[in-house]
Amino acid sequence: MKNTLCSWLNILIGCIIVAAGFVFFINPYNIVPGGAYGASIVLHNLFPSIQVGTFGYMFDIPLLVLSVVLLGTKLGARTIAAALTTPLLMNMMSKMAYPTEEALHALDPSQLIGGTMNLSDHLMLACVMGATLIGIGTGIVVRNQATTGGSDIVGMLLQKYCHIRFSKAILLVDGAVVCFGLLVIGFGIGSAEDSTQPSWHLSFYSLIAIFIISRVIAYMINGSKNDKLIFVISDKQMTALHSYILKDLDRTATCIKSSGLYTGKEKEMIFLVVSYKEVAGVKHTIKAADPKAFVVVTDAYDTFGEGWKQLPSPNEIDPE
Missing domain, CATH: 3.30.70.120 (Alpha-Beta Plaits)
Structure with a gap:
């Protein structure tokens, strides 16, 4: 019972860390780190009155259903809880972090926690911090036999029906989301006249974020492999x-x-x-x-057995 409660608590902590990474470091700067939440950030630019977490529900719930219908996946309670909790926490944090509805709809970083978290002039710092938090949180969730859903399910579908390796499938999904973000967000961060920081620079930040997230998740699950x-x-x-x-x-x-x-x-x-x-x-x-x-x-490279890691189960997703 103690181990089960600790596992559920760790999943909640992981979801909180993921949500914080998005709310404070990724969403306000239109960095698109792939996956379902990356697509949600892009869609929020089209429909500002709908929050990123709400769009997350619009992706996660259909994907969870698809995984059952097409993959026959037996979704555990932990996965369902993590997939549904993270968008809720994201919306709750966003409402607490912005003083007005207008600032919330715009995800204005200058008003984020009274302007104390404004990193508009330090986008690399925001990218690295956000990606690291997302990677840590996701790693904690996965280590406790759960997943936040999203692009993982799309990757498994592509693997099964298009015979594409899972890692390449995730790369294709994330790449498509980044391209979608580049098309939607336009040619200026918040303003088309901002020639000093054209929006295609955001795509590079997005690629950096994707890389950092993948490396941090792998480290959280597998350790440093030394x-x-x-x-x-x-x-x-x-x-x-x-x-x-x-x-x-x-x-x-x-x-x-x-x-x-x-x-x-x-x-x-x-x-x-x-x-x-x-x-x-x-x-x-x-x-x-x-x-x-x-x-x-x-x-x-990897060590399994008594005193080391347990061998992975057939349905376990390898972060590498």
Whole structure:
């Protein structure tokens, strides 16, 4: 029960972070970071009286239904809750952040929280901060077995019916949304006469935001992926290394029977995965046990098993 409650609380926190990223750093500056909410930002420019979160509902609810009908996806309560909570939080935050209905409809950054959050002259900062928050929030949601829906479902549809890889499908969807934003928003940030900052610059900010979001989500789910794979081959039986791995590192390893190709002499080969912080200690122990040992250290892209990550389920979306 405690784990379940913590998971639901984490999903709520993730949704709050995503909504804050959009409301305070993305929506006011017409940065379009792809996906359903990116399309919602574009549509808000056409229909200012309808908030971005409301357009989010218009995308999320039909897509959730489509995923059940066309993909046969069994939507969990967590996914439904995350997909419906995020737009609600976005609308609530927007109403609290702007003093008047006119400012809310215009998403005027000069009036955002009394003008204290106006980053009109620092669009790169707004882009990076917003994308980072969205990535962190989405990563938290996904790590708790949920998804915010949107372009993920479109990507799965394209994968199934058009035989396009999921990652490429997401890229196509986001690219189409960015192009849609470029067509709708026009040639000036808030004003066609603003030649110092033409709106096609916003497309570059949008692409930067898409990249940052994808990298942050991957980091939140998979970590920094800096585990190291170590092979140790020695003529000796390195009991000191065995003890160090089992007692000091509190890990295990695999001993593989091997022999030298030239000499035919039996050797001991140890297969070991450690974090990058533990590599130095392993090297020092190997040198003390056998200075002539042959050692290979390389990157372990992904590590699954006891003490590491769990293997993904067949329906789990890989952020890479």
